[in-house]
Amino acid sequence: MPPLLPIVLLLLPSLLAATGTADDICIVGSGISGASTAFFLTNYTTSLPQLRVFERRGKVGGRLATVTVGGDDFEAGGAIIHPRNLHVRRFAALLGLAPRDDGDDDWLGIWDGGRFVFSTLRPPPPGSSWLRRRLHGLANSLLLLRRYGLSLLRMDSFVQEMLQKFLLYYNGFESRPVFDSVEEMLKWSGLYGLTQRTLEQELIDAGLNSQTISELVTVITRINYGQSVSISGLAGAVSLAGSESGLWAIKGGNWQLAAGLLKTANATLHLQEGIDSISDAGDYYVLKSNEGHEYNCKVTVVATPLDEVNIKFAPPVSIPPRKMQHTHATFVKGLLNPKFFGLSSVSDIPELIATMELPDIPFSSISVLKKHGEHDMIYKVFSRAKLDDTLLDQIFSIREETIRIDWPAYPHYHAPEDFAPIILDGKHLYYVNTFESAASAMETGAVAAENVARLIISRLPLGLRAGLSSPESELHIKSFAGEQDSGRVDL
Ligand SMILES: Cc1cc2nc3c(=O)[nH]c(=O)nc-3n(C[C@H](O)[C@H](O)[C@H](O)COP(=O)(O)OP(=O)(O)OC[C@H]3O[C@@H](n4cnc5c(N)ncnc54)[C@H](O)[C@@H]3O)c2cc1C
Numbered sequence: 256m257p258p259l260l261p262i263v264l265l266l267l268p269s270l271l272a273a274t275g276t277a278d279d280i281c282i283v284g285s286g287i288s289g290a291s292t293a294f295f296l297t298n299y300t301t302s303l304p305q306l307r308v309f310e311r312r313g314k315v316g317g318r319l320a321t322v323t324v325g326g327d328d329f330e331a332g333g334a335i336i337h338p339r340n341l342h343v344r345r346f347a348a349l350l351g352l353a354p355r356d357d358g359d360d361d362w363l364g365i366w367d368g369g370r371f372v373f374s375t376l377r378p379p380p381p382g383s384s385w386l387r388r389r390l391h392g393l394a395n396s397l398l399l400l401r402r403y404g405l406s407l408l409r410m411d412s413f414v415q416e417m418l419q420k421f422l423l424y425y426n427g428f429e430s431r432p433v434f435d436s437v438e439e440m441l442k443w444s445g446l447y448g449l450t451q452r453t454l455e456q457e458l459i460d461a462g463l464n465s466q467t468i469s470e471l472v473t474v475i476t477r478i479n480y481g482q483s484v485s486i487s488g489l490a491g492a493v494s495l496a497g498s499e500s501g502l503w504a505i506k507g508g509n510w511q512l513a514a515g516l517l518k519t520a521n522a523t524l525h526l527q528e529g530i531d532s533i534s535d536a537g538d539y540y541v542l543k544s545n546e547g548h549e550y551n552c553k554v555t556v557v558a559t560p561l562d563e564v565n566i567k568f569a570p571p572v573s574i575p576p577r578k579m580q581h582t583h584a585t586f587v588k589g590l591l592n593p594k595f596f597g598l599s600s601v602s603d604i605p606e607l608i609a610t611m612e613l614p615d616i617p618f619s620s621i622s623v624l625k626k627h628g629e630h631d632m633i634y635k636v637f638s639r640a641k642l643d644d645t646l647l648d649q650i651f652s653i654r655e656e657t658i659r660i661d662w663p664a665y666p667h668y669h670a671p672e673d674f675a676p677i678i679l680d681g682k683h684l685y686y687v688n689t690f691e692s693a694a695s696a697m698e699t700g701a702v703a704a705e706n707v708a709r710l711i712i713s714r715l716p717l718g719l720r721a722g723l724s725s726p727e728s729e730l731h732i733k734s735f736a737g738e739q740d741s742g743r744v745d746l
């Protein structure tokens with residue numbers, strides 16, 4: 256009976272779904288964490304089941320996104336990449352993504368609400384000689400040294416020490432354990448102590464003077480995390496690293512990292528399909544989407560902060576409460592009003608206005624993104640609250656275009672931090688973004704994802720690729736024990 260065959264074939268997929276052949280690995284969230292998890296799972300294994308990635312929005316990348324202002328694209332969320340962000344560097348190389356050519360030295364001014372308490376020198380005009388730019392850099396270093404003295408060096412050592420420990424997460428497979436909790440992961444590298452005290456406490460102990468902390472350090476934490484020096488020492492060190500030299504970004508937008516990784520991993524991408532609930536069905540999970548579909552998944556990876564999303568878990572999972580810090584990114588095409596800053600000419604306003612932690616300063620920072628002309632620029636303003644039109648009309652004398660984005664940007668850090676589990680239910684429900692309580696960045700997302708991928712591989716027979724030794728091997732457990740005994744000090 257040939258006519259029947261097509262009907263049977265049509266019925267087949269739904270029959271399979273109903274019987275629950277649940278081998279799939281499902282990832283909720285297509286940001287850098289979800290995309291990296293997909294990538295590492297594929298990169299490390301030989302026989303991976305179907306990978307599904309769910310993204311409630313119409314585009315991949317999450318907090319990596321561009322915004323178009325005045326015809327040009329600018330990073331609206333995660334913007335800068337540190338030269339020692341090794342995973343992201345490797346991703347860019349693998350995906351053939353080029354760095355954006357920037358180059359403008361920043362002209363920094365620290366604003367206290369009434370005046371600029373410190374400014375670096377106005378940069379030489381574009382096209383100036385190498386020597387002139389070099390001298391300008393030197394003069395700025397001297398200015399900084401005069402104001403902040405030895406504290407500058409102490410700040411640098413504090414950051415370098417953190418980076419040195421963080422580099423341990425790139426050790427080879429054999430010399431690096433798989434972690435099933437963030438505490439264990441941080442203790443192994445010696446970074447845990449930094450999450451238990453505030454940045455301010457850490458820096459006072461490191462010998463920084465109070466002026467450096469209330470000015471230079473504060474303006475950096477306000478720019479990078481929208482918060483004060485009462486964030487944890489680790490988030491603080493990561494944010495200070497984000498003020499070093501050599502920072503870069505992906506030409507055309509950092510979101511392409513996520514897009515490229517998902518493609519490389521051959522993941523099945525479900526765009527505009529949000530997951531509403533995740534239910535334990537014994538041997539697998541049932542994910543219900545807002546499209547009314549159900550997916551049976553052997554493994555489920557949550558790659559989004561759970562603090563502001565409304566996913567129902569059955570049975571419920573328990574995680575410590577965490578608040579997300581909202582950063583309002585306001586993009587303006589127009590011109591700043593020099594009078595607001597007590598200046599007579601726009602050309603006297605620094606190109607990066609950073610602010611101290613004082614009441615009544617309504618924004619965290621204002622930076623020039625592009626100069627179309629002397630009276631036509633594109634600015635990015637960061638603030639903790641929405642900037643209304645009345646206020647914007649005081650800060651700006653011309654405003655042709657305004658775009659506002661309200662990000663649940665990163666956790667609101669404090670000390671001591673506590674961490675949600677990586678394995679939420681003791682089975683196969685994993686949570687990448689618990690690591691964000693240590694520090695939020697593209698690279699920390701990738702590092703956390705790599706660990707989750709290895710954790711999954713260590714707990715399921717997925718076939719490790721040749722050349723990678725099994726993470727559960729005795730060799731590896733021994734080396735972990737060795738590491739712990741080697742007299743590492745917790746800060
Ligand atoms: C303004 C700002 C500036 C920043 N600056 C930097 C910087 O300079 N350098 C840096 O390294 N980092 C920076 N960060 C931090 C960095 O952007 C983030 O740490 C990183 O992008 C987080 O990636 P993620 O994949 O963990 O989460 P996300 O990017 O948030 O991805 C989670 C994804 O899950 C989706 N999702 C949520 N719920 C569901 C659901 N129920 N079903 C399906 N999908 C769902 C979301 O839509 C989202 O796409 C910045 C962040 C902001 C907001």
Ligand SMILES: *[C@@H]1O[C@H](CO)[C@@H](O)[C@H](O)[C@H]1NC(C)=O
Nearest residue numbers: 297298299345346349519720
């Ligand atoms: C794994 O990733 C590396 C880059 O980190 C890449 O060079 C290699 O080709 C990848 N291997 C597979 C099998 O995907």
Ligand SMILES: *[C@@H]1O[C@H](CO)[C@@H](O)[C@H](O)[C@H]1NC(C)=O
Nearest residue numbers: 297298303518519520521522
């Ligand atoms: C992805 O799919 C392509 C084409 O189907 C295939 O050639 C490639 O080997 C796959 N890559 C992985 C990592 O499975």
